[in-house]
Amino acid sequence: xxxxxxxxxxxxxxxxxxxxxxxxxxxxxxxxxxxxxxxxxxxxxxxxxxxxxxxxxxxxxxxxxxxxxxxxxxxxxxxxxxxxxxxxxxxxxxxxxxxxxxxxxxxxxxxxxxxxxxxxxxxxxxxxxxxxxxxxxxxxxxxxxxxxxxxxxxxxxxxxxxxxxxxxxxxxxxxxxxxxxxxxxxxxxxxxxxxxxxxxxxxxxxxxxxxxxxxxxxxxxxxxxxxxxxxxxxxx
Amino acid sequence: xxxxxxxxxxxxxxxxxxxxxxxxxxxxxxxxxxxxxxxxxxxxxxxxxxxxxxxxxxxxxxxxxxxxxxxxxxxxxxxxxxxxxxxxxxxxxxxxxxxxxxxxxxxxxxxxxxxxxxxxxxxxxxxxxxxxxxxxxxxxxxxxxxxxxxxxxxxxxxxxxxxxxxxxxxxxxxxxxxxxxxxxxxxxxxxxxxxxxxxxxxxxxxxxxxxxxxxxxxxxxxxxxxxxxxxxxxxxxxxxxxxxxxxxxxxxxxxxxxxxxxxxxxxxxxxxxxxxxxxxxxxxxxxxxxxxxxxxxxxxxxxxxxxxxxxxxxxxxxxxxxxxxxxxxxxxxxxxxxxxxxxxxxxxxxxxxxxxxxxxxxxxxxxxxxxxxxxxxxxxxxxxxxxxxxxxxxxxxxxxxxxxxxxxxxxxxxxxxxxxxxxxxxxxxxxxxxxxxxxxxxxxxxxxxxxxxxxxxxxxxxxxxxxxxxxxxxxxxxxxxxxxxxxxxxxxxxxxxxxxxxxxxxxxxxxxxxxxxxxxxxxxxxxxxxxxxxxxxxxxxxxxxxxxxxxxxxxxxxxxxxxxxxxxxxxxxxxxxxxxxxxxxxxxxxxxxxxxxxxxxxxxxxxxxxxxxxxxxxxxxxxxxxxxxxxxxxxxxxxxxxxxxxxxxxxxxxxxxxx
Numbered sequence: 001x002x003x004x005x006x007x008x009x010x011x012x013x014x015x016x017x018x019x020x021x022x023x024x025x026x027x028x029x030x031x032x033x034x035x036x037x038x039x040x041x042x043x044x045x046x047x048x049x050x051x052x053x054x055x056x057x058x059x060x061x062x063x064x065x066x067x068x069x070x071x072x073x074x075x076x077x078x079x080x081x082x083x084x085x086x087x088x089x090x091x092x093x094x095x096x097x098x099x100x101x102x103x104x105x106x107x108x109x110x111x112x113x114x115x116x117x118x119x120x121x122x123x124x125x126x127x128x129x130x131x132x133x134x135x136x137x138x139x140x141x142x143x144x145x146x147x148x149x150x151x152x153x154x155x156x157x158x159x160x161x162x163x164x165x166x167x168x169x170x171x172x173x174x175x176x177x178x179x180x181x182x183x184x185x186x187x188x189x190x191x192x193x194x195x196x197x198x199x200x201x202x203x204x205x206x207x208x209x210x211x212x213x214x215x216x217x218x219x220x221x222x223x224x225x226x227x228x229x230x231x232x233x234x235x236x
Numbered sequence: 237x238x239x240x241x242x243x244x245x246x247x248x249x250x251x252x253x254x255x256x257x258x259x260x261x262x263x264x265x266x267x268x269x270x271x272x273x274x275x276x277x278x279x280x281x282x283x284x285x286x287x288x289x290x291x292x293x294x295x296x297x298x299x300x301x302x303x304x305x306x307x308x309x310x311x312x313x314x315x316x317x318x319x320x321x322x323x324x325x326x327x328x329x330x331x332x333x334x335x336x337x338x339x340x341x342x343x344x345x346x347x348x349x350x351x352x353x354x355x356x357x358x359x360x361x362x363x364x365x366x367x368x369x370x371x372x373x374x375x376x377x378x379x380x381x382x383x384x385x386x387x388x389x390x391x392x393x394x395x396x397x398x399x400x401x402x403x404x405x406x407x408x409x410x411x412x413x414x415x416x417x418x419x420x421x422x423x424x425x426x427x428x429x430x431x432x433x434x435x436x437x438x439x440x441x442x443x444x445x446x447x448x449x450x451x452x453x454x455x456x457x458x459x460x461x462x463x464x465x466x467x468x469x470x471x472x473x474x475x476x477x478x479x480x481x482x483x484x485x486x487x488x489x490x491x492x493x494x495x496x497x498x499x500x501x502x503x504x505x506x507x508x509x510x511x512x513x514x515x516x517x518x519x520x521x522x523x524x525x526x527x528x529x530x531x532x533x534x535x536x537x538x539x540x541x542x543x544x545x546x547x548x549x550x551x552x553x554x555x556x557x558x559x560x561x562x563x564x565x566x567x568x569x570x571x572x573x574x575x576x577x578x579x580x581x582x583x584x585x586x587x588x589x590x591x592x593x594x595x596x597x598x599x600x601x602x603x604x605x606x607x608x609x610x611x612x613x614x615x616x617x618x619x620x621x622x623x624x625x626x627x628x629x630x631x632x633x634x635x636x637x638x639x640x641x642x643x644x645x646x647x648x649x650x651x652x653x654x655x656x657x658x659x660x661x662x663x664x665x666x667x668x669x670x671x672x673x674x675x676x677x678x679x680x681x682x683x684x685x686x687x688x689x690x691x692x693x694x695x696x697x698x699x700x701x702x703x704x705x706x707x708x709x710x711x712x713x714x715x716x717x718x719x720x721x722x723x724x725x726x727x728x729x730x731x732x733x734x735x736x737x738x739x740x741x742x743x744x745x746x747x748x749x750x751x752x753x754x755x756x757x758x759x760x761x762x763x764x765x766x767x768x769x770x771x772x773x774x775x776x777x778x779x780x781x782x783x784x785x786x787x788x789x790x791x792x793x794x795x796x797x798x799x800x801x802x803x804x805x806x807x808x809x810x811x812x813x814x815x816x817x818x819x820x821x822x823x824x825x826x827x828x829x830x831x832x833x834x835x836x837x838x839x840x841x842x843x844x845x846x847x848x849x850x851x852x853x854x855x856x857x858x859x860x861x862x863x864x865x866x867x868x869x870x871x872x873x874x875x876x877x878x879x880x881x882x883x884x885x886x887x888x889x890x891x892x893x894x895x
Contacts, residue, residue, distance in 0.1 A: 134604065
């Protein structure tokens with residue numbers, strides 16, 4: 001199986017560690033990963049802002065770049081939802097859309113792996129991004145993988161299923177609402193006194209991290225789920 | 237963006253943290269209760285699918301259904317008028333009201349909010365009283381409602397106490413007067429006191445009004461039935477006591493068949509208020525001497541022909557998408573600036589007549605999809621918002637960020653350009669705060685530091701060649717075994733037992749009483765004791781006219797008892813007959829076990845079959861005594877109707893006329 005790695009622009013620029021961890025994890029599980037250097041962005045920012053033509057162009061580009069692969073894996077539920085759920089309406093019937101997977105669903109549903117040999121000490125709240133949860137309906141694989149990490153206690157909190165408030169361009173079109181949603185999301189997480197806030201999406205994490213930084217304090221620290229699953233007992 | 241009002245209003249709403257606290261508490265409580273209830277309804281998803289199908293069918297057949305509805309109503313002597321705009325509708329309702337008198341009692345109607353009806357009625361010299369408790373509270377406050385089913389969700393019990401002090405001469409508790417706080421039990425006691433005071437004040441208005449103006453939850457074409465759903469009893473009073481009844485409803489309220497109610501009236505209460513069934517469902521198909529129906533278009537007919545967006549008209553106004561929406565929870569309903577807040581409003585308001593000023597609403601969503609999951613009729617609300625965004629961009633009505641995003645899209649054509657942009661970000665990050673757009677991020681959030689090296693660059697540097705395949709094989713787990721067949725069904729419970737259990741749940745402090753007797757003599761003895769010492773003019777029985785003041789006991793029979801929900805169904809010839817179960821302190825129902833039905837679906841199917849033969853009557857479904865939870869979701873019994881309900885089930889026939 002030829003597996004192409006898609007590294008969303010957010011991850012590439014701000015959290016390359018999540019992409020590195022994705023590669024390390026997949027290779028540890030015997031999956032050979034290729035990274036086509038011509039890739040850029042899935043087009044979701046344009047699509048969600050109503051710029052359909054621009055989004056279609058980027059979708060076409062994505063499909064051409066990833067055409068040669070049997071499966072495309074990305075460490076982002078949101079970008080994968082864009083590809084799998086919205087590409088069919090943009091680039092009619094291109095086969096790449098259906099074979100694009102978020103990392104955790106790829107591990108659990110395609111490879112059948114739940115125990116990946118990860119070790120990470122501490123207590124963690126888990127934020128499965130909304131598109132992964134409600135568009136891909138793939139929250140369960142993430143939960144199973146995280147709950148199988150040795151040494152890590154997953155702490156359920158009341159706001160687990162709430163949106164973080166990022167929402168792409170929403171975060172700058174309506175910054176006051178976006179930030180307030182994030183603060184409300186974080187309240188129960190902070191109250192739970194967890195060490196880690198883990199998410200499937202770097203975009204959600206950048207927003208929440210930005211809010212946490214303004215509030216001060218050193219906990220929780222944010223981690224991408226790939227970083228958690230690649231951890232070998234030491235702090236990633 | 238042409239309409240920039242939402243951001244300004246939202247900023248103010250977010251700054252008022254107490255508002256968000258109140259809205260969070262109330263909505264999350266309903267969300268949790270609803271989820272619990274839904275988990276116990278095995279055919280929930282099937283119901284949702286069927287509801288969507290019957291609602292879409294009604295849109296497909298709209299013109300035909302509207303004509304049939306009109307014929308059915310006119311055959312019973314009512315008038316039906318379709319009006320194009322809100323102004324016309326308001327003018328017509330005002331004229332109909334003025335013809336009949338000066339005092340109007342209204343039940344809660346989002347359609348009337350949509351057209352600003354109260355302002356028009358008052359301008360016509362009419363005295364208008366909203367009678368739903370939450371709606372009356374916001375009327376006193378001079379505000380519009382902020383939630384479809386919980387109009388005063390943004391007000392605390394102390395706000396309500398102050399409003400009632402000013403308008404109704406009530407004394408404030410000390411903790412409210414000194415702007416302090418009180419423990420939950422004290423807040424609930426105050427909510428109860430205020431609700432009961434409202435009942436007292438509004439009772440006089442009901443008894444003196446000449447006109448009742450209501451909305452409608454559904455209009456059934458085949459039988460001309462007007463379906464109205466509530467908990468308090470104010471709709472029943474507003475439709476029974478005044479001489480004239482005016483119904484204002486959107487064209488979208490039509491459904492084809494009575495049987496469709498068996499689906500829709502099961503979904504609605506669960507989704508709206510997390511109840512198996514609302515307290516009162518009135519199915520009006522009687523020969524009313526003075527009934528007028530005003531059907532409002534206001535952009536609906538055009539939307540019905542829009543293949544992409546038409547399913548917004550299948551909405552049943554339950555408010556579940558508001559409760560589920562994290563944006564709504566943070567900003568409340570008023571910030572949306574129109575009659576319909578939340579995701580539904582954000583999608584619908586721009587498409588009704590005059591919707592141009594709402595063109596910023598479709599962008600006020602993180603597209604998290606919680607609304608789509610919550611919608612009981614399966615409207616993919618967040619997808620509708622997405623499609624609307626594309627339209628608004630295409631027509632030039634939404635321009636904000638367009639240039640930036642187009643530039644970004646151009647950069648994304650080439651990975652080198654993307655990398656140059658990232659390099660610029662790295663260098664420019666300390667100065668970013670100078671850009672107005674960037675400040676929108678950084679006023680509340682730190683800018684993320686850019687990585688020293690992007691993944692792209694790192695991969696190019698470390699792995700010019702494809703990676704070696706040298707890792708150990710993945711550990712595989714077996715696929716989870718499919719769940720075994722469900723256990724053998726337990727023997728079906730006696731429907732009388734289920735009815736009794738569900739009926740008792742409806743009166744948590746003993747407001748409902750269920751008695752079962754084998755022999756009529758024992759039932760008679762029970763009733764003799766119950767009515768011992770009660771003056772004869774304090775008991776209303778079938779066949780005796782109701783004195784139009786509250787009496788202590790109303791005795792009735794029943795058309796059916798519905799086990800699933802603990803509901804008593806009555807079938808009545810006219811609206812006066814409903815008073816024996818409404819304008820009384822205690823409603824006593826005498827019923828035979830043969831009247832028991834397993835569930836609402838069966839009831840509605842039977843009603844649909846019966847309709848063709850009879851016609852000219854009304855059905856009322858009573859699920860417990862009258863209740864309200866409009867102040868901080870505190871349950872208060874009674875609201876406008878009975879305080880207590882007693883069901884006497886007797887294996888030998890009993891005649892309520894002689895009991």
